[in-house]
Amino acid sequence: MNSPRPITVKIDRRPRLRDMRRLRGPEAAAALETHVRLEGAAAERAARPRITPPEAFAGRNGFDKDFLAGFQVDMAKPVGARSRDVSPVGGDASGRLDYRNFSIVMSASRRIAMFTAVNIEGERSVSIERRDDKWSLDGRLPVEAQLGEALYAGNRLDRGHLVRREDPNWGPDALVANEDTFHFTNCAPQMDVVNQKTWLGLENYILQNARAWKDRCSVFTGPVLTGTDLRYREALIPKAFWKVVAFLSDDGRPSATAYVVRQERELNELEAAFGAYKTYQRSVRHVEELSGLSFGPLANFDGFSNEEELEGGLTISSEIRVLSDIRV
Numbered sequence: 001m002n003s004p005r006p007i008t009v010k011i012d013r014r015p016r017l018r019d020m021r022r023l024r025g026p027e028a029a030a031a032l033e034t035h036v037r038l039e040g041a042a043a044e045r046a047a048r049p050r051i052t053p054p055e056a057f058a059g060r061n062g063f064d065k066d067f068l069a070g071f072q073v074d075m076a077k078p079v080g081a082r083s084r085d086v087s088p089v090g091g092d093a094s095g096r097l098d099y100r101n102f103s104i105v106m107s108a109s110r111r112i113a114m115f116t117a118v119n120i121e122g123e124r125s126v127s128i129e130r131r132d133d134k135w136s137l138d139g140r141l142p143v144e145a146q147l148g149e150a151l152y153a154g155n156r157l158d159r160g161h162l163v164r165r166e167d168p169n170w171g172p173d174a175l176v177a178n179e180d181t182f183h184f185t186n187c188a189p190q191m192d193v194v195n196q197k198t199w200l201g202l203e204n205y206i207l208q209n210a211r212a213w214k215d216r217c218s219v220f221t222g223p224v225l226t227g228t229d230l231r232y233r234e235a236l237i238p239k240a241f242w243k244v245v246a247f248l249s250d251d252g253r254p255s256a257t258a259y260v261v262r263q264e265r266e267l268n269e270l271e272a273a274f275g276a277y278k279t280y281q282r283s284v285r286h287v288e289e290l291s292g293l294s295f296g297p298l299a300n301f302d303g304f305s306n307e308e309e310l311e312g313g314l315t316i317s318s319e320i321r322v323l324s325d326i327r328v
Contacts, residue, residue, distance in 0.1 A: 049148050050136040052183065057140065060180070062098030063117040063218070071254040073218045073246045074296045075103065076115050082292030085109050089140050097140060097185055100177035101168035104185050107225060110236060111147045112188050115222035115293060116162040123215040125166070126174035135159060138185045146184050151233055160190030162221045188223050189237050205326065217247035224262070224290045242287045246298055249328065256298040257328055258287045259320070281318045281326060283308050303327065 065074050075096070078086055086095040087106035095105045095114075102118035137146050152159055163186050168177035180186075223238035230237040240262035249255050261279045283304035284295055299305035304316050320326060 049143065050134065051139045051143070052136045053139045057098065057138075060098040060100055062096065062101075063103035064119050067119040067218055068216055068246065068248055068254075071246070071248055073298065075117055076105075076220050076244075076291075076293040076295055078105070078114060078292060079294050080292055082114065086114065087111075087141060087145055097138060099163075099168070099180035099183070099186075100173050101170065102163045102177075102180070102186075104163075106141065106145065106185060108145065110223075110225055111145055112238075113162050113185060113222060114225070115220055115291065116186060117218065117220050118163045118167045120167050120217050120219060121170040121215055124170040126169050126171075128166075128169050128174060128178045130165065133159070133182060135182050135184055135187065138183050141185070147187075147189070147235055148184050151189060151235055157189045157237075159184075159187045162186050162188055162223075163219075167219065188241070189235070190241070217245055219246075220244040220293075220295070222291055222293075224260075225292075240290070242282075242290060244284055244287055244295060244298065246301070247328075254301045255328055256284050256295075256302040257326070258282050258284045258302065258304070260287065260290070279320045281320055283316060285309075286315070 087108040097104045107114040224240040284299040284302040285305045
């Protein structure tokens with residue numbers, strides 16, 4: 001058996017940078033350098049945010065309540081305490097920010113959207129390739145009234161589109177609509193597993209069925225804002241999101257459905273997995289209670305809401321395991 005070679009410990013030697021060895025192979029080293037470079041770019045964007053000037057939004061049509069012929073769908077209306085949390089836009093206390101084919105109302109206390117409202121037209125939908133995402137702040141609001149790039153750097157949070165990027169991309173101004181969706185006003189912090197899988201599947205289903213629903217539907221989306229949400233980097237991260245869809249069925253019947261995606265268990269830290277998210281079809285009335293919003297008469301066109309009312313306070317919740325579980 002060979003004896004180990006003696007090692008001379010050179011206590012008096014002071015190594016230089018050229019004397020140091022990488023512990024990773026060249027591929028891992030290159031990946032690390034790329035990661036550092038991307039993190040540096042994210043930090044630079046946070047320090048020098050892009051801001052779209054107010055005049056750039058001139059002529060934006062926003063959400064159209066008469067988009068569904070014969071079925072008026074009004075903008076959601078904040079009620080009670082939520083009405084006092086609306087972030088005003090200039091002298092407009094309604095807080096309505098109009099973009100191409102969609103509108104947003106911001107929460108002053110949370111600095112994210114209270115809700116979004118979009119009109120979707122499947123027949124005139126335009127497919128626009130997604131390139132480098134360039135998110136901007138909206139110059140119609142103070143910078144400090146919007147959560148920006150700093151919240152999303154170096155973690156698993158996605159800049160979750162509340163109005164899905166593809167949804168307003170129809171008609172001659174589809175490119176404008178696409179760019180409008182990349183504003184932080186239309187962004188909510190969502191863990192990657194929720195934004196990229198659970199919620200995306202439901203959004204794809206809604207968009208694909210817009211054609212069946214007389215080519216059109218109107219969609220409201222927002223976070224469930226509570227005082228017990230996860231605090232992270234001077235912000236509160238919503239634990240749940242909701243969506244309400246209004247449309248005309250194939251037989252011309254006005255219809256509305258509502259959905260909630262929430263996590264199964266409490267979080268202790270953002271870096272941990274968010275747990276098993278599940279998506280539920282709920283009543284429009286239930287989403288009104290969660291969101292502090294009124295959707296006007298939409299609950300009258302929702303079978304879940306009507307069933308709950310007729311059954312005297314019964315709460316109905318249906319888990320969506322596959323998209324065919326959705327009832328309209």
